Amino acid sequence: MTTEKLSPDEINGLLGQGAEGKPMSTNTLMQVEKEALTELLAVSLGGSSTVLSTLFNEQAKVSTPTISIKRKDDLLSATAAPFFVVLGEYTGSAKGIQILSVNKNDVHMMAKAMDAETEAVDMEKQFQMLQEMITAMFASVTQSMEAVLEQEISYSLSGMDVVEKQKDFPVSKFTQEEWFVEAGFQVKIGTTDQADFHLCIPVPLAKQLVGILTNDAEEAYEEEPQQMQYEPNNQTQSTSKLRRTNEEPTIQSVQFSSFDETASVQSEPNNLNMLLDIPLQVTVELGRTKRMVKEILSVSHGSIIELDKLAGEPVDILINNKLIAVGEVVVIDENFGVRVTDILSTADRISKLR
Known part of the structure; x- marks a missing residue:
């Protein structure tokens, strides 16, 4: 050894x-x-x-x-x-x-x-x-x-x-x-x-x-x-040629304010104004449900699918799939619409969009 x-x-x-x-x-x-x-x-x-x-x-x-x-x-x-x-x-x-x-x-x-x-x-x-x-x-x-x-x-x-x-x-x-x-x-x-x-x-x-x-x-x-x-x-015999950018872009991050229940939304308007033209997806959700695969396969014309919300219950209003408010469905001329009945606080709404 x-x-x-x-x-x-x-x-x-x-x-x-x-x-x-x-x-x-x-x-x-x-x-x-x-x-x-x-x-x-x-x-x-x-x-x-x-x-x-x-x-x-x-x-x-x-x-x-x-x-x-x-x-x-x-x-x-x-x-x-x-x-x-x-x-x-x-x-x-x-x-x-x-x-x-x-x-x-x-x-x-x-x-x-x-x-x-x-x-x-x-x-x-x-x-x-x-x-x-x-x-x-x-x-x-x-x-x-x-x-x-x-x-x-x-x-x-x-x-x-x-x-x-x-x-x-x-x-x-x-x-x-x-x-x-x-x-x-x-x-x-x-x-x-x-x-x-x-x-x-x-x-x-x-x-x-x-x-x-x-x-x-x-x-x-x-x-x-x-x-x-x-x-x-x-x-x-490749004919590819190098393509360089004429100039390198300068990339700067946007500094967001911290929002809470008592904070003023307009404390730094310049930062927020940079985001005002960004499009957001607005969704009004009537309800949801879950079904087995065999039930989905049996769906045909005239089938009725029951949702998890009761008749007359407020619908959810989502911005980019985030809950922002609730409301009731209305008819505007020939189009559906939604009347907002309750919303989150301003600070919470902006916080959810960040």
Whole structure:
């Protein structure tokens, strides 16, 4: 039996720690980290639906993302070529790059949706539309992140390009990281159109965001973003050319006042006025009920579904699916309407819209 003792480095290695006793960096996320990151992205991306609805002039909705861990060589493999690729950078409390991809056909569809009066959408218009969309979308995303994480985070768009073949986009040109988190999500526009997006960030950046969220942030991860300049593989005969934005947008967060029962709503009118032109969905809910699948399948013309509200009971008035007031149904000329009979306090109403 040997009496040789293990060195401190060997002990730390067995414990999964570095030379200074700190946890070693891993190339994946634990399940709890995946769940936390999914929740953060779902809230942040979902919050951009209102901005996108304004851009497309019809209702837009962002789905809950599905995340996976991939090597950089397999990055963007889920996006069918040819596709647009958008390189961005996070600064502030969270630092690192972001790679976003979307199929070329989806970009063409969104460009048509944004400018329905234009019959032909050329490549230049597609670049302009995508730049405007991503800039506005991630200004909203980072604003939501700041609210959740209570940290300053900014996003800037660094460049865009069209990739004709998967191997034409060398990820190693822009980052030395080997492992990435890829989040797939959909943007649904109206009732029929849908675009598939894939968002990729390095695992260390993902861990930093989760660390801030769980009040257990690791050391700041900072990577100098490389200039988005590369030459496509000559054998592919790709004609794609680099499209850089003319100028990087300045993104600032809106500081909201704290509202309570006694606070004055007009204490900071300038901040509130910035939100007055944002469209909100108003819903009057007559009632709800739950039914078994077999009961739903048996529904036919003339079927009657009983709701959970009594006749004459006030109906709920919701703003963006949040209860704001109750009222009674009335008839205005030939249209239905609702007369408000009871509302939440002004402070509570504004608080629910935040």
